[in-house]
């Protein structure tokens with residue numbers, strides 16, 4: 001360093017810079033313990049109005065449920081991410097920076113004691129850190145909150161929660177083990193025909209919202225693969241083969257999910273391709289999901305695996321996302337499933353995944369072929385995830401703001 005720079009650096013050190021510049025900035029750390037990975041979101045807030053100044057986002061695979069029998073190792077993956085936050089947050093703010101981890105469907109599918117073992121190891125990592133560890137800093141996220149909090153994130157970031165025009169957007173989140181659908185019903189009719197536990201009211205930014213939301217456990221993309229193979233929620237006999245016409249004909253492979261090993265493969269003799277595959281995935285979704293009429297015409301934001309699979313098949317730009325119709329997923333599914341040899345470089349599940357997404361949207365939720373989906377993974381450079389919404393609630397509950 002030249003001495004000029006040193007002088008400059010000294011001037012801006014925390015205890016000499018103008019207090020209002022520093023006092024306004026504070027941080028929140030929210031971990032998303034997803035079924036396929038653990039993610040850290042380090043948010044920077046500016047005090048004056050609910051404003052997110054920035055986000056540091058990192059993720060690690062696999063998710064905590066893969067460490068069902070080695071909870072300390074699972075917690076180590078959280079510690080590695082938390083060490084990043086020690087570097088990112090100024091030391092004088094550590095004690096005022098809350099750290100929370102919420103686990104989603106991956107841990108909901110684990111046994112109670114295995115999930116608790118993982119969570120208590122994570123709690124120890126938090127206790128050993130320099131950050132503020134609130135009361136319920138580690139836990140499993142309630143499915144209905146998962147959808148609502150993602151809705152808050154997207155509608156806050158797109159400015160629908162502050163502006164007067166309450167033209168909010170609905171959200172679709174396709175995880176590995178569960179999938180969420182959330183929107184603000186406009187018609188009284190919808191409220192009447194919706195099951196009671198699908199409707200949740202809450203207070204945010206001094207407005208009250210009554211949202212339609214549901215988290216379908218077992219309907220995430222990975223869980224749906226097992227369901228399509230007929231392997232979900234069953235004791236797998238060692239060496240048992242699971243076959244599907246959604247898989248390449250000559251495929252023989254094994255796969256680990258949620259700590260269990262599965263043998264799976266294609267239909268050497270039987271049929272292969274979109275038509276037989278669609279019939280298989282239809283068994284997973286037909287008649288299993290609630291179909292609110294209101295959504296048939298409205299467009300939705302869609303992210304997580306909806307985004308990943310659309311990007312993997314160039315339906316959207318990998319970085320910027322894009323807008324498409326439900327029919328684009330179906331067309332791509334047909335193209336992949338009926339030309340499997342051309343796609344052998346991609347995941348062997350690509351045909352099954354795209355066909356499942358098509359069936360989930362059309363036969364599951366009841367969307368039309370021309371329903372518009374806005375696929376995004378960031379809005380204003382902030383990840384579209386339930387974690388920002390969860391952090392707003394956390395700060396509110398700590399009386400820190402909003």
Ligand SMILES: Nc1nc2c(ncn2[C@@H]2O[C@H](COP(=O)(O)OP(=O)(O)O)[C@@H](O)[C@H]2O)c(=O)[nH]1
Pocket residue numbers: 032033034035036037039063104105106174175176177178179220303304305308377383384385
């Ligand atoms: N970019 C990005 N992708 C995400 C985020 N959360 C989930 N995903 C993607 O969605 C996939 C499945 O979601 P996950 O959270 O692991 O499953 P869940 O526990 O059932 O919700 C992951 O493999 C990621 O690719 C996120 O915050 N940002």
Ligand SMILES: [Ca+2]
Pocket residue numbers: 034035104175176304
């Ligand atoms: Ca998730």
